[in-house]
Amino acid sequence: MKVKMILPALAEAESPFWRPIKYSLFPPLGLATLAAYLAPDDEVDLQDQHVEKLNLNDNPDLVVIQVYITNAYRAYRIAEHYKKKGAYVVLGGLHVTSLPDEAMQYADSIFMGPGEETFPQFLQDFRNKQPKKIYFSKIRTLDKIPPIRRDLIKRNRYLVPNSIVVTRGCPHHCDFCYKDAFFEGGKSFYTQVVDDALAEIDRLPGRHLYFLDDHLLGNAKFAASLFEGMKGMNRVFQGAATVDSILRGDLIEKAAEAGLRSLFVGFETLSPANLVQSNKKQNLKKDYTEAINRLHSLGIMINGSFVFGLDDDDPDVFKRTVDWGVNNAITTSTYHILTPYPGTKLFQDMHEQGRILTRQWDKYDTRTVVYKTTKLTAEELKYGYDWAYKEFYSWQNIFKASMLHESHKHKLKHLFYSGGWKKFEPVWNFLIKTKSLNNILPVLESILSKVRYINNDNALAKELQIVK
Numbered sequence: 020m021k022v023k024m025i026l027p028a029l030a031e032a033e034s035p036f037w038r039p040i041k042y043s044l045f046p047p048l049g050l051a052t053l054a055a056y057l058a059p060d061d062e063v064d065l066q067d068q069h070v071e072k073l074n075l076n077d078n079p080d081l082v083v084i085q086v087y088i089t090n091a092y093r094a095y096r097i098a099e100h101y102k103k104k105g106a107y108v109v110l111g112g113l114h115v116t117s118l119p120d121e122a123m124q125y126a127d128s129i130f131m132g133p134g135e136e137t138f139p140q141f142l143q144d145f146r147n148k149q150p151k152k153i154y155f156s157k158i159r160t161l162d163k164i165p166p167i168r169r170d171l172i173k174r175n176r177y178l179v180p181n182s183i184v185v186t187r188g189c190p191h192h193c194d195f196c197y198k199d200a201f202f203e204g205g206k207s208f209y210t211q212v213v214d215d216a217l218a219e220i221d222r223l224p225g226r227h228l229y230f231l232d233d234h235l236l237g238n239a240k241f242a243a244s245l246f247e248g249m250k251g252m253n254r255v256f257q258g259a260a261t262v263d264s265i266l267r268g269d270l271i272e273k274a275a276e277a278g279l280r281s282l283f284v285g286f287e288t289l290s291p292a293n294l295v296q297s298n299k300k301q302n303l304k305k306d307y308t309e310a311i312n313r314l315h316s317l318g319i320m321i322n323g324s325f326v327f328g329l330d331d332d333d334p335d336v337f338k339r340t341v342d343w344g345v346n347n348a349i350t351t352s353t354y355h356i357l358t359p360y361p362g363t364k365l366f367q368d369m370h371e372q373g374r375i376l377t378r379q380w381d382k383y384d385t386r387t388v389v390y391k392t393t394k395l396t397a398e399e400l401k402y403g404y405d406w407a408y409k410e411f412y413s414w415q416n417i418f419k420a421s422m423l424h425e426s427h428k429h430k431l432k433h434l435f436y437s438g439g440w441k442k443f444e445p446v447w448n449f450l451i452k453t454k455s456l457n458n459i460l461p462v463l464e465s466i467l468s469k470v471r472y473i474n475n476d477n478a479l480a481k482e483l484q485i486v487k
């Protein structure tokens with residue numbers, strides 16, 4: 020059987036503000052995970068439109084398309100194209116799960132929720148010529164999932180080919196997050212068996228890993244065993260976790276010991292009223308500065324995530340948030356305009372309050388205001404969001420934040436990581452064009468090397484050595 024798996028490009032990947040590097044970071048792991056359920060003699064072509072031109076002239080028997088909110092219209096056009104050619108087309112992913120009736124119009128079958136149980140079921144039905152219209156995931160387990168088909172991934176086109184996911188979902192329930200809609204009807208947080216996760220890590224070449232889990236520290240027992248197993252592996256890695264998990268117990272120390280060098284942290288807002296509004300209880304009454312100091316003391320760089328446009332935000336929120344990030348030496352910041360994704364509690368609330376301004380899904384890109392704001396006008400919100408990015412990543416602020424670290428090495432790491440990420444677009448574009456992005460990996464591994472805290476200026480030369 021000939022199978023085509025497609026990740027269509029997100030709409031924002033084509034905007035004039037598109038930074039090509041942002042869309043060449045991670046390979047389509049979800050599709051490569053599902054590909055592992057195909058038979059050895061199936062012919063599989065996995066294409067990611069973010070890094071290659073789609074070949075639509077082929078004639079596959081089965082087409083599998085992953086749908087996010089801002090690639091939905093493009094996904095539907097591709098689906099129609101292949102249906103006309105006589106292929107069997109299936110759609111799955113976050114947007115399909117949120118709006119199954121919409122997706123159903125373009126697909127022969129749809130998948131709601133994660134696919135580890137339903138995709139193999141579908142394949143069996145398809146081979147028996149009895150596929151169902153809807154596959155709804157009920158059993159949630161990562162036990163005995165086959166190894167991801169990483170051979171289908173064009174590694175040289177990604178900055179982080181070694182991305183990995185060892186859990187699914189998250190134990191929390193923030194109102195603006197897609198997670199609850201995607202995992203409705205079953206467990207919404209579960210993990211791999213530790214030994215399977217370690218075996219998957221072992222299969223990855225090089226030193227660098229990026230855990231794409233929503234919350235790598237979400238299950239403390241699992242995470243502690245994982246980090247214990249990783250100790251001798253000589254890895255450096257990045258991941259995401261919540262403020263409360265950084266402050267609790269000694270898990271973060273174990274992570275640092277295993278090689279954690281940079282962490283994505285969802286601070287989201289500095290306003291307690293906004294935290295209450297978003298049901299982000301895990302951040303309430305938590306000392307953000309204490310969490311930051313703890314990470315810095317372990318030499319872990321921080322990527323802070325912030326949302327603008329929650330109801331308690333006023334026109335000063337942008338400056339307040341940028342200044343706070345710079346003064347706390349956050350290495351990189353990711354800002355978002357609040358976006359009420361369909362299927363979330365936030366969307367439901369805003370719909371009931373008559374605040375949803377458009378249902379044109381390709382505008383739901385977290386850079387566009389799609390709802391009626393309260394203390395800010397839509398123009399103020401959009402302007403402030405753009406301003407925050409420019410201001411945080413001004414050389415002056417990058418330099419100022421870098422110099423706040425104690426150790427010289429941490430200062431330099433911050434400077435290279437933040438400056439390199441935002442200020443060298445032509446270099447990134449050249450690497451993308453020449454399909455040699457993964458050649459930069461040794462540099463990234465060096466920047467993510469361990470920080471030794473030696474409070475002696477003469478030790479600078481020693482600190483700059485990469486710790487093997």
Ligand code: SF4
Nearest residue numbers: 189191192193196233
């Ligand atoms: S902590 Fe993050 S992943 Fe978990 S529900 Fe909240 S926003 Fe979603």
